[in-house]
Amino acid sequence: MTAYRFLQPLDVLFLRGNKLFGDPGSFGESLVPPWPSAAAGAVRSWMLAADGVAPAAFARGEVQHPSLGTPAAPGDFRMTAFHVARQSESGALELLLEPPADLILSRDDNAALRLCALAPQPLPVALAASAPLPWLPILGEAQRRKPVAGYWLTQKAFADYLQGRLPAAQDLVSSGELWKVDARIGIGLDPLQRRADDGKLFSTQAVAFRPEIGFLVGIDNAQPPAAGTLRLGGDGRAAAVRTIAFDPPTPDLSEIAAAGRCRLVLTSPAIFADGWCLPGVGADGRFSLGDVRGRLISAAVPRAQIVSGWDLASSKPKPAQRAAPSGSVYWLDQLEATPDALGKLAADGLWADSCEYPQRRAEGFNRFTFAVWSEPNA
Numbered sequence: 620m621t622a623y624r625f626l627q628p629l630d631v632l633f634l635r636g637n638k639l640f641g642d643p644g645s646f647g648e649s650l651v652p653p654w655p656s657a658a659a660g661a662v663r664s665w666m667l668a669a670d671g672v673a674p675a676a677f678a679r680g681e682v683q684h685p686s687l688g689t690p691a692a693p694g695d696f697r698m699t700a701f702h703v704a705r706q707s708e709s710g711a712l713e714l715l716l717e718p719p720a721d722l723i724l725s726r727d728d729n730a731a732l733r734l735c736a737l738a739p740q741p742l743p744v745a746l747a748a749s750a751p752l753p754w755l756p757i758l759g760e761a762q763r764r765k766p767v768a769g770y771w772l773t774q775k776a777f778a779d780y781l782q783g784r785l786p787a788a789q790d791l792v793s794s795g796e797l798w799k800v801d802a803r804i805g806i807g808l809d810p811l812q813r814r815a816d817d818g819k820l821f822s823t824q825a826v827a828f829r830p831e832i833g834f835l836v837g838i839d840n841a842q843p844p845a846a847g848t849l850r851l852g853g854d855g856r857a858a859a860v861r862t863i864a865f866d867p868p869t870p871d872l873s874e875i876a877a878a879g880r881c882r883l884v885l886t887s888p889a890i891f892a893d894g895w896c897l898p899g900v901g902a903d904g905r906f907s908l909g910d911v912r913g914r915l916i917s918a919a920v921p922r923a924q925i926v927s928g929w930d931l932a933s934s935k936p937k938p939a940q941r942a943a944p945s946g947s948v949y950w951l952d953q954l955e956a957t958p959d960a961l962g963k964l965a966a967d968g969l970w971a972d973s974c975e976y977p978q979r980r981a982e983g984f985n986r987f988t989f990a991v992w993s994e995p996n997a
Contacts, residue, residue: 655983698983700837783993
């Protein structure tokens with residue numbers, strides 16, 4: 620059973636990406652949401668402290684934690700969910716997610732927000748393209764409009780999306796209503812003289828969340844403390860943690876299995892051996908992973924991210940790896956799977972049987988959900 624915890628920042632957060640900063644005049648941009656590894660590292664350090672495990676001994680591999688294992692050989696701990704979330708006055712928690720890649724936001728002639736959906740279509744015989752898949756995701760509109768960014772799906776909007784319905788514009792929320800970005804000045808230090816180094820001023824972004832905004836974390840195969848405080852993000856800013864009951868929105872897997880086609884939507888960045896392409900896809904486009912079979916027919920994948928991070932145990936940077944961004948969408952047809960098989964694959968994540976990156980699997984990468992594939996803009 621998944622253990623859910625709500626991480627509520629008590630201070631501004633420095634959610635750094637993988638871009639270097641610190642040189643004179645440089646700028647450190649914050650990443651919202653951060654990679655799931657940021658929360659996984661914070662939660663695991665919190666668990667070690669709560670269980671009385673010496674961090675230095677754990678880093679050297681001298682102590683094996685029952686669920687965390689060792690840094691070189693991770694245990695059964697899995698982070699299965701990491702999302703921005705909003706808590707109401709009644710205590711109920713609501714997910715907030717970035718729009719998937721097949722949802723296009725724009726403004727109509729009256730400046731009202733409107734949503735449309737991409738739909739995979741086969742190319743006409745007279746056209747040729749370099750796309751590796753047989754169908755292209757097309758936005759069918761009579762008038763070209765400029766895309767709009769900076770909006771997030773509420774849980775209701777995401778539930779509609781998973782069921783194949785187009786979310787309503789009023790069920791979206793602007794990021795400006797969730798947090799503010801505050802530029803901070805940093806000063807380079809001279810480690811020998813233990814003072815500010817001349818001419819080394821740089822800027823970083825601090826993210827100030829509204830009081831009701833935080834992060835929902837889902838953990839499998841481990842039982843973290845029920846409540847407490849942990850260090851989160853750059854500079855180790857405090858975040859309060861408490862147990863919370865949560866029922867995530869899910870699609871109708873029986874409907875998907877009966878339809879024989881579906882969308883597969885990434886809910887975290889995904890590190891695939893073949894770049895953007897799903898694991899288990901052969902040269903003929905056939906998809907086979909776990910007990911799920913199908914044909915990958917189309918995909919909407921934004922520009923790849925580069926994920927890295929800092930390995931505290933080894934005191935060195937983690938390898939930089941190319942990842943398909945969260946929100947990437949893949950269309951499968953000729954689907955052969957039972958509802959139970961679909962649910963098991965969603966619970967396991969998009970990992971081959973011989974997992975190449977066990978550390979990244981524990982950190983919550985390659986997570987996804989199935990969604991109903993319906994007619995566009997319905």
